[in-house]
Amino acid sequence: MSAATALRVEDRSAHRPDAGLAIALRGLTKSFDGGAPVIRGLDLTIPAGQFVAVVGRSGCGKSTLLRLILGLEEPTAGRVTVDGGVGNGAGQSKKIMFQEPRLLPWARVADNVAVGLGRETPRAERRKRALGVLDEVGLAEKAGNWPATLSGGQRQRVALARALVSRPALLALDEPLGALDALTRIEMQEMIERIWEAQGFTAILVTHDVGEAVAMADRILVVEQGTIALDVPVDVPRPRRRGDPALAELEGRILERLLGHRA
Amino acid sequence: MADSAAIRSLPGRANRAEAAAPLARRAQPSKSQPGRSLRLPTGKLLPWLLPTLVIVGWQAAASLGLVSTRFMPAPLDVAAAGWRLAQTGELWENLWVSFARAASGFLIGGGIGLFFGLANGLSNLSEKLTDTTLQMVRNVPHLSLIPLVILWFGIDEGAKLFLVALGVFFPIYANTLHGIRSVDPQLIEMGRVYGMNRRELFWRVVLPGALPSIFVGIRYALGIMWLTLIVAETISANSGLGYMAMQAREFMLVDVVVLAILIYAALGKLADSLTRALERTCLAWNPAYRNT
Incomplete structure (x- = not known):
């Protein structure tokens, strides 16, 4: 999978993965106020410059995962390593975009x-x-x-x-397009993808929308009950065409997985 | 000195009624603000149509002898009284004295209110320590303290300043506290995540967010400021507009009494307009305050 990623990175001459941060999570666990853990012993490596989408049902812990990576939450156990240095606080090199614009x-x-x-x-x-x-x-x-x-x-x-x-070397996107209408959302997706290709930061997109995830990301993580249930590469070259059968097939597979685990 | 003032400050029913009249007038404009969306193309002149009609009708009624000028002088007589007092300098002196009392009382009480509002909005410890006490004091009508205040301060400036400051304190305190409490927590989180320190967070997020509410407090406080001052000056003073009106009553100078009431109305309107102008400048970002 990493070989495939490297190949596609070479294809895009403008993309500079060296501009991004690499992230490693080891045995990451997070629980709030002594309750059941939201994240359970999670291991994950994200190479610099990768565009990762995190999908999952509401309350699966995907937003908590994002906040842990940014250093906005302290892990209960395990650690977050960002580009070799143990990360704490969202400095100038790590930025987040929220679901709401939150402009002053x-x-x-x-x-x-x-x-x-x-x-x-x-x-x-x-x-x-x-x-x-x-x-x-x-x-x-x-x-x-x-x-x-x-x-x-x-x-x-x-x-x-x-x-x-x-x-920033790491851009975290916490369902930033959820509140937009369909056409605006597609325009925004294309804009974010274009800027990511030009700047080469590492991008982590948390989203409910599996279609959005397969259209934008290099790799999709399905989070279930605080662990990574599925980790799939998206081997479709960019620029991607909306309605590409390969994307649709992947979207179907992921949705099936998400729905199959309905309680 | 204090004794004679105390005696004079126990007026009959008629005096109380006179003192209450300007209060009612003041209370109205500050409460009728929300109707500003009703705007007609005639714009700036339209709001003055009704006052003009009232004055013209009043003058006509007086000139035709429909009302006795002994109890209600004609507008022209009131204007003449104003001219007379302006000539002697009496009017300006009393006006200045009242203005200085109102302004300094407002600054002192408003300043303290703002301080406690900010402190209790930003610090839980400070709120736990003082809010209950302040809320208890708030339930004492500040004008009921007049007899006590006269015993403490006599009819000196201190009495007026104390009453005005006390009256102005609570609206500003309560609205500042509410304003800070209601700042969008999502914006505060954004500020933190984007690396603002506590000082920046206060100046760039919390204070601007609380400002609309603080302005509401200022407007209420301005109403209370005039009300308190008028009552205090009417009951016990030896200068100021309220004193001028009380003096005039003793000599049956009805025109001066009416003049004083009209000046109160004008000053109240002026204070309100100033606040509005300030709101339009400071809150230009807020669609609710644009085009007002």
Whole structure:
């Protein structure tokens, strides 16, 4: 599987996996307030620059897994290693995009994007980079707007720009497209994929939507009851065509697995 | 000095009624805010149509002898009284004294209210320690303290400042606390995840999020500020607008009494307009405050 990944990476000359973080989880366990563990002894290795999708039923622990990787939660047992160093806290190299845009309503679009840069970056530099990344997501002309004047899709693009402005090595996407309409969602998927290909960060997408997972990811992890129940590569070359039979076949297999385990 | 003031401060029923009249007037504009979505193309002049009609009708009624000018002077007489007092400088002096009392009482009480609101909104320890006490004190009508305050401070500035500050404190305290409590926790989490420290989190997320609610508190507080000051000045003072009105009553100068009431109304309106302008600047991001 890793050979296949390497092959496809070579195919995309623009993709630079060296720009991403490698992640290793060993015996990771997490329980809240002494309750039953949400994550049970999970082992996982994600090579730098990989696009991983994590799917699973509600409450399977996939969001907790994401928060553990980002260092937003402390593991009860086991450890998270990010690029060799033991990770804690979401520094400038790790960014998350939430299901909701979570923009500051009282800050203009460009200032919201600049939130993604630390205060150690000089003001003029922050503004310049914010405008640059807004251009990348196609919202350059909205830089001076209030978030309240944007559509839902535009707000989520601002949130994407905020996550990307610091050029993170790891981008965590916590169901960021769930609230968008179908067409906007496809546009966003293509935009995220394009930027990922150009920048080469490691991407972890948590999603309910198996179709979205197979369309975007290199590899799909199905999480069930706190462990990885299925780990499948998506060996379909990019750019991928919507409705590709290979994708549909894979989507069917994963859905079957998810539904087959219905209690 | 304090004794004579205390004697004067036990007025008959008629005085109380006079004191209550401006209060009712003040209470109305601050409560009728939500209807601002009803806007007609005539825009800025329309709100003044009704007051103008009332004044014209009032003048007509007085000129035609329909109402006795002994009890209700004509608008032109009131204007003349205003001109007279402005000439002697009496009006400006009393106006300034009242304004200074209102402003300093507001700043002191509002400042303390803001401080406790922020402290109790941000710290659980501080809230546990003080909130119950503050809520208990809040249930004492601050105007009921007037006899006590006169015993403590006489009719000095201290009495007025104390009452205004006390009255203004609670709306600002309660609304600041509520504002901070209701800041979207998702935004706070976002700020943390994006590396904001506590100071940044406060200035960039918590305070702006609480600001609309703080403004609600300021508006209520402004109403209470005038109300308290008028009552305090009417009952015990030797300067200020309320004192001017009480003096005039003793000499049956009805025009001056009405003038004082109208000035209160105008000052209340002015304070409200200033707050609105401030809201429009500070809360421009909020669609609810745009185009008002």
